[in-house]
Amino acid sequence: MTDIPLVELRDFRVRFGAALAVGGVSLTLRAGQTLALVGESGSGKSLTALGIAGLAPPAATLSGSLRIDGAEMLGAPERAWRRLRGARIGMVFQEAMGSLNPSMRIGAQIAEAIAAHRAMPRPEIERRVLAALEEVGLPDPHGKMAAFPHQLSGGQQQRVMIAMALAADPALLIADEPTTALDATVQAQILALLAALQARRGLAMLFVSHDLAVVEGIAQQVAVMQHGLVVEAGPTARVFAAPTHPYTAALLASRPGPVLRATAGATAAVPALEVRGLAVVFRAHRLGGTKLRAVDGVSLRIAPGEALGLVGESGSGKSTLARAAVGLVVPTAGMIRVFGQDPAEARGRRQMARAVQMVFQDAAGSLNPRLTIAQILAEPLAVHALAPPGARRTHARRLLEEVGLAEAHLDRYPHQLSGGQRQRVAIARALAVDPRLLVCDEPVSALDMTVQAQVLDLLGRIRRERGLALLFIGHDLEAVGAVSERIAVMKDGRVVESKRQPIPALS
16 A cells, blocks of 8 residues: 555645635545544635635635645646546535536436546446445435436435445545434434445545534544634544543533423414324326325424424435425325414415424525525515614624624625525524524534534524424434424324423523
């Protein structure tokens, strides 16, 4: 085995004009190793990963040294990077839906990645596409080849991205939050798959994540980033057991714990959300295919001020149920009521929008890329006439402060924010109209641990102050349990278990 590192950074810096986003990072990654970059949103970890793949934003100025297989790549022409990306470097981006082509079928997208770097006949390419989908644990891989991205769940989209990144057998996999959108069981499958690939192929991996439990289980080396700097680095076991930097210790102490919950009005005459025998059936996406019963006879009830946590694997139907609750999906059978009203009725839609709001799983896809953050937050205020034009910016600033963002973000666009910052903007927008029921579909999945704890605390405070009811969907049992009195488990479109959480005593 050659002694030349696969990736070597020396005093690597990324600037945007006078602003230093990544300052003097030095890292080494060899074949067969996993190096994890951890830190809060905006710490520079994703920018570092993008720089290693030659995908830094055009406005960025890079300096220092970046060597791939011993060759200096800073200043290299784009054609040299194209030979590396896919063949030597595979990358899984943080938001799968924003990375997949919405007009191409899944099979065609993976085939395109293979054909760009491997000369082989079409039948062999199709065989490898099928094998790649089977490797990442997608059910019905033949059917998924013919599907479009929007026909898959968020977790399934992320698995397609992983299959695409690995399809051309790269030597280095850069994974930017690769398990963020996956439930716990599929997350374990993906992590086991990556470990098996490393053992079989000598694959190196740069793993960017805010999930410290995942990092501890998969990475041999860890580098902790804050404000663009590596503040601590070393073997994962040593860093996690005995951190030497205060910031590392703060991250390790930021696992979400129980939040103070409002007292649920369990005996209220009109429930915040009532579902009886709900069924949602989708047509097959190809001729001859069977219909998909996404939700199959679900019944549940949420009282005003109560929080219900809904967990389950990707594709279990929990997001479809959430969309039905806000009127975005019309039920095939059964009944659904929000404060006694049908959310799917065209009459009274404006009033219903004031009563229930939704925070979507894909923050980037739910924010208008052509509007500034100030305009995004002012839009619901204008639609519902909640503030005069001159006061909307002040309201927007206060909403940002509630979710932990500074006023400076008001004049930025969604693409100028990190994934965690975009998710916080989406939460602020949902809160703008003071809803009585908030439906959260994986609202903290893209956030690092410290911000995740802040958002969970925020939801708890809002419920206490406003009597807010909450349908909280997630795959992280720890986060769901921290904010919910009751937890319901979904599998194959049905609620298979439901139990009440203990409510902590007031201190």
